[in-house]
Structure formats: structure tokens, C-alpha cells
Amino acid sequence: MGERKVAVITGGGSGLGQAVALRLAKEGVSIVVVDISEKAGQKTAHLVEEIGANAIFVKADVSKAEEVKSYVDKTIEEFGTIDMFYNNAGISGPGVKFVENTIEQIDMVLGINLNGALYGLKYVLEVMLANGGGRIVNTSSTAGVVGQATVGTYSATKHAMVGITKTLAAEYAAQGIVVNAIAPGTTETPMVRAYKEKNPDAFVNATEPIPQKRLGQPEEVAELVTFLLTGNAPYINGVVVPIDGGFTAI
Amino acid sequence: MKRFEEKIVLITGGGSGLGRAAAVQVAKEGAKLALVDLSKEGMEETKQAILAAAPEAEVITIEANCANESEVEAYVKQTVEQFGKIDSFFNNAGVEGKQNLTEEYGAEEFDRVVNINLNGVFYGMQHVLKVMKEQGYGSVVNTASVGGIRGVGNQSGYAASKHGVVGLTRNSGIEYGQFGVSIKAIAPGAIMTPMVEGSLRQLGGDNWEEAGKEFVSVNPMKRFGKPEEVGYLVAFLLSDQADFINATVIPIDGGQSYKY
Ligand SMILES: NC(=O)c1ccc[n+]([C@@H]2O[C@H](COP(=O)([O-])OP(=O)(O)OC[C@H]3O[C@@H](n4cnc5c(N)ncnc54)[C@H](O)[C@@H]3O)[C@@H](O)[C@H]2O)c1
Numbered sequence: 436m437g438e439r440k441v442a443v444i445t446g447g448g449s450g451l452g453q454a455v456a457l458r459l460a461k462e463g464v465s466i467v468v469v470d471i472s473e474k475a476g477q478k479t480a481h482l483v484e485e486i487g488a489n490a491i492f493v494k495a496d497v498s499k500a501e502e503v504k505s506y507v508d509k510t511i512e513e514f515g516t517i518d519m520f521y522n523n524a525g526i527s528g529p530g531v532k533f534v535e536n537t538i539e540q541i542d543m544v545l546g547i548n549l550n551g552a553l554y555g556l557k558y559v560l561e562v563m564l565a566n567g568g569g570r571i572v573n574t575s576s577t578a579g580v581v582g583q584a585t586v587g588t589y590s591a592t593k594h595a596m597v598g599i600t601k602t603l604a605a606e607y608a609a610q611g612i613v614v615n616a617i618a619p620g621t622t623e624t625p626m627v628r629a630y631k632e633k634n635p636d637a638f639v640n641a642t643e644p645i646p647q648k649r650l651g652q653p654e655e656v657a658e659l660v661t662f663l664l665t666g667n668a669p670y671i672n673g674v675v676v677p678i679d680g681g682f683t684a685i
Numbered sequence: 686m687k688r689f690e691e692k693i694v695l696i697t698g699g700g701s702g703l704g705r706a707a708a709v710q711v712a713k714e715g716a717k718l719a720l721v722d723l724s725k726e727g728m729e730e731t732k733q734a735i736l737a738a739a740p741e742a743e744v745i746t747i748e749a750n751c752a753n754e755s756e757v758e759a760y761v762k763q764t765v766e767q768f769g770k771i772d773s774f775f776n777n778a779g780v781e782g783k784q785n786l787t788e789e790y791g792a793e794e795f796d797r798v799v800n801i802n803l804n805g806v807f808y809g810m811q812h813v814l815k816v817m818k819e820q821g822y823g824s825v826v827n828t829a830s831v832g833g834i835r836g837v838g839n840q841s842g843y844a845a846s847k848h849g850v851v852g853l854t855r856n857s858g859i860e861y862g863q864f865g866v867s868i869k870a871i872a873p874g875a876i877m878t879p880m881v882e883g884s885l886r887q888l889g890g891d892n893w894e895e896a897g898k899e900f901v902s903v904n905p906m907k908r909f910g911k912p913e914e915v916g917y918l919v920a921f922l923l924s925d926q927a928d929f930i931n932a933t934v935i936p937i938d939g940g941q942s943y944k945y
């Protein structure tokens with residue numbers, strides 16, 4: 436890669452966001468880690484620098500439009516452009532049947548997963564359109580493609596990622612924007628891994644409905660995201676790629 | 686990084702278009718190849734293209750009709766005899782068929798197109814998956830089409846066969862996931878290959894290039910896809926990197942299938 440490309444990653448402090456940050460760093464991409472957790476975000480930025488790529492951490496709560504605007508502004512101040520956007524910060528919500536949610540719980544999941552993702556797209560797209568293009572990956576989920584009990588609000592926000600992805604592809608493809616979504620199944624992020632080690636029995640049930648009889652690895656998701664953000668096939672556009680061992684095909 | 690070092694990749698329809706593009710891509714990344722096609726000249730051209738890009742590559746060519754089950758069995762057997770295994774299978778040979786209204790399509794053309802595009806893909810999976818199950822690993826990419834996930838019109842046999850390819854992909858992906866095998870399909874939109882040129886000639890005759898411009902004016906990206914882009918996607922999907930992507934279909938169409 437000639438001049439250094441710049442990627443913004445929300446929720447970059449942990450899990451999938453961190454895995455993608457480290458994988459893109461290996462391609463020499465400069466990384467802007469956005470996270471609500473200062474400690475987690477700083478850690479990822481540090482790991483990226485250890486690989487030899489540039490990194491900055493920007494603390495922001497993605498559910499607040501002005502903080503989203505400010506992570507975009509800080510990125511421009513530091514690196515001058517945004518070539519790639521991994522729109523990923525999200526929370527799963529309380530894990531109860533829908534009626535048992537409080538209004539506050541519903542609003543919180545919507546605020547981070549839906550509003551946060553849309554605010555990010557609005558401000559990042561303004562930059563990318565002015566600069567003549569860019570690549571975006573939105574994080575949906577298997578719960579954004581099929582129904583799964585106890586994740587109602589989450590599922591609504593993840594289905595929304597599919598809708599916005601297709602719409603943006605229709606709107607901005609001719610202006611050099613490539614936008615896709617991924618739909619991961621349950622992935623063994625460090626948090627899930629720790630839980631699994633403590634509760635091995637619970638995980639037999641988790642892998643049973645997956646045709647490949649295993650969970651995904653964050654490194655696999657990072658390969659897919661890197662392929663979509665940097666690969667030589669920009670004709671892949673407006674697509675939702677499941678990475679779930681076949682779970683949503685059933 | 687060479688993702689296909691020591692890997693054996695089998696490609697049908699390897700004598701042209703998408704099969705050739707995928708062959709060149711995986712060869713650059715270290716693969717040894719078995720090409721299958723009806724056209725001997727086509728495969729010879731592909732072989733030259735491979736050797737130009739990857740002079741060290743090992744390539745065998747097998748003349749076979751994918752719509753004939755015993756010929757399919759034979760190309761699988763010959764590949765295993767030559768290389769001892771099959772890591773990856775690009776199950777891709779296909780034809781476009783006539784373009785007309787359903788009532789005019791005719792039973793004969795329907796049978797011909799379905800035989801090549803659907804039966805041929807099924808035969809290939811049947812014989813290759815047996816090998817992969819025994820090995821305990823392998824990846825398959827079937828070539829569907831946007832015409833296999835959306836209604837396009839004026840292509841009854843093609844639509845039926847390509848929707849069938851998507852169905853087979855889901856079905857067998859679910860069956861074989863537990864054996865360490867992943868199976869996916871791609872759904873290309875309009876990629877500029879000899880097949881698409883032929884199709885544009887059906888529409889526009891000598892003015893086929895004008896017809897092409899008209900054709901992509903409704904695509905969100907306002908261009909045809911390049912065979913190399915499809916080759917790059919296929920290489921990713923066949924590689925170990927995409928092992929957990931299974932029983933699904935990935936469009937590569939500039940956003941076309943999502944615009945309507
Ligand atoms: N891990 C999985 O199994 C899985 C499966 C499908 C989809 N996803 C999705 O992938 C994304 C990442 O998930 P993960 O598993 O890596 O989770 P994670 O909890 O490990 O990481 C999420 C990160 O986002 C940050 N974050 C949370 N709220 C924020 C806010 N308001 N503003 C800024 N940052 C905030 C957290 O601090 C954390 O660092 C989420 O959108 C999730 O829904 C995960």
C-alpha cells in the first residue's frame with residue numbers, strides 16, 4: 436500500500452472491533468479507535484502501535500450525535516481523511532422476552548446500536564463523499580437476519596443495519612462509496628471465551644444448532660471485514676455477508 | 686501470504702470468463718490446478734494465462750461435459766489420482782440459454798440449461814463432497830447468479846437452475862458443516878465475460894456495446910463487474926480465511942440486487 440489509509444473503528448476497544456483494528460494494522464492502515472471505555476480503547480491503540488501502524492484513541496459515546504461528530508472531526512485533524520469505516524459499537528441488551536424490557540432498556544439499545552450507527556454513517560459519509568469515496572462495513576448479526584428469542588430490541592437494531600446498508604448502496608455507489616454489512620453468529624470474543632471456560636456445558640447447547648458445530652473466532656470475522664474494506668473486489672456492494680457456520684441457512 | 690500453497694483447486698468452466706479469472710488468482714497464491722471444460726482451446730488459453738502469472742504453477746486440463754454424470758465422476762477421479770486430494774472446488778460451468786418469454790422458452794431448451802447449470806453442479810458436489818468428507822476438510826463455491834436470487838425476466842431455464850444452485854448450496858452446507866467442509870455460492874451480476882458479450886449480442890446485435898451501456902445504466906455502480914473481482918472473491922471464499930462462511934450466497938453485483 437502506497438500512502439497510508441485511515442480506518443475509523445467504533446467499539447474498537449474490545450471483541451470484534453479490536454480484532455479488526457489489529458488485522459488492518461497489519462496492512463499498514465492507520466487506526467482511529469473509538470470507544471466509550473477509555474481503558475479498553477487505549478489498550479487497542481497501544482496494540483496497534485506495537486504492530487507498527489499509527490493509532491489514536493478517541494473517547495466517545497456513539498449514542499450522542501455531538502460525540503460522533505467530534506470523533507469524525509478528530510480523525511480529520513489527525514489524519515486528514517477517512518478511507519474505511521467499521522461501524523461496529525453495540526450492546527446486546529438485557530436478554531429477556533420483549534415485554535419484560537423497560538422503556539429505558541429499549542431506548543438504550545436503540546440509542547447505541549441504531550442511532551449510534553446512523554450518526555456515524557451520516558458524518559463519515561459527509562467526509563467520504565467530499566473525498567471521492569470510501570468503504571464501509573456495518574455490523575449486523577445473525578439476529579439481524581432471523582428471529583432469535585430474548586433479543587428483540589437488539590434484533591430490531593440489527594435488522595436496521597441491513598436496511599441502511601442496502602439503501603446506501605443504492606444511493607452512493609456511483610460516488611465511489613462501497614458499503615456492506617456482516618452478520619456474525621456467536622463469536623468467541625475474549626468475553627465469550629472467558630464465559631465458555633467457566634460454563635463449558637452451556638456451550639454444547641450453543642453450538643448444537645450451528646451446522647459447523649463450533650462458534651466463530653474474532654480473527655475470522657476480522658479477515659472478512661478486512662476483505663470487504665481493503666480487497667480488490669469493490670463490485671461486492673450492498674451485501675450482507677453471514678459468517679455463522681450456516682446457522683441462518685436453516 | 687500465499688493462501689493456496691500446497692492446495693489443490695478444481696475448477697469447472699475453467700476455459701473462460703469467471704473460471705479463468707479464479708484460476709489465475711489462486712495460481713498466483715500457490716495453488717495447483719485441475720481445469721475442467723468442454724473447450725480444449727479455452728483451457729489451453731487459461732493455462733497460458735496461469736503460467737504467465739505464476740510460472741511455477743502445476744495445471745492439468747480435463748475435457749468433460751459437466752451435464753454428464755459419468756464424465757463428472759471421471760474428472761473427480763482423475764484429479765484425485767493426479768494430486769491425491771481436493772482442497773477446493775469452484776463448481777462454475779454454466780450457460781446462459783435463450784432469452785425470451787416463458788411460453789416461448791420450450792421444453793428442450795429448459796432441459797438443456799437445467800442439465801448443465803443445475804444437474805452439472807449437483808453431480809460435481811456429489812462426487813467432490815464424498816472426497817472432502819473422507820479428507821475431513823474442503824471448500825466449495827458454486828456459481829449461482831443474481832438470476833438465482835431475484836427475478837430478472839426472459840430466462841426461465843437460467844432462473845430455475847440458478848435458484849436451484851442456491852438451494853443445493855444451503856442444503857449441502859448444512860449437511861457437510863459437521864465434516865469440516867464449507868459450501869457457499871456466489872451471485873454475480875453483470876460481469877464482462879464472453880457469456881455476457883453473447884447475451885448483449887442477443888439484445889443489440891452489432892451494437893452490443895451500446896446495449897451494454899444501457900444495461901448497466903440501472904446498476905448503482907454504473908459499470909460491469911470485472912472477472913478479476915469475481916476471481917478475488919472466489920479465492921477468498923475458497924481459502925481457509927472464509928471457513929466459517931457456510932451455506933450462504935454472496936452477491937457480487939455492484940448493489941444491483943438490492944436496488945429494486
Ligand atoms: N460477539 C458476537 O458474538 C457478536 C455476534 C454478532 C454481532 N456482534 C456485534 O458486533 C459488535 C461488537 O461486538 P463484540 O462482541 O465485539 O462486543 P464487545 O462488548 O466485546 O465490544 C463492544 C465495544 O463497544 C464499546 N461500546 C459499547 N457501548 C458504546 C458506546 N455507547 N459508545 C462507544 N463504544 C461503546 C464497548 O466499550 C466495547 O469496547 C456489536 O455491534 C455486536 O452486536 C457480536
Ligand SMILES: NC(=O)c1ccc[n+]([C@@H]2O[C@H](COP(=O)([O-])OP(=O)(O)OC[C@H]3O[C@@H](n4cnc5c(N)ncnc54)[C@H](O)[C@@H]3O)[C@@H](O)[C@H]2O)c1
Binds near residue numbers: 876877878
Ligand atoms: N458473466 C456474468 O455476468 C455471470 C453472471 C452471473 C452468473 N454467471 C455464471 O458464471 C459461470 C461462468 O460464466 P462466464 O461468464 O465465465 O461464462 P463463459 O461462457 O465465459 O464461461 C463458461 C465456461 O463453461 C464452459 N461450459 C459450458 N457448458 C459446459 C459443460 N456442459 N461442461 C463443461 N464446461 C462447460 C464453457 O465452455 C466456458 O468455457 C456460469 O455458471 C454463469 O452462469 C456469469
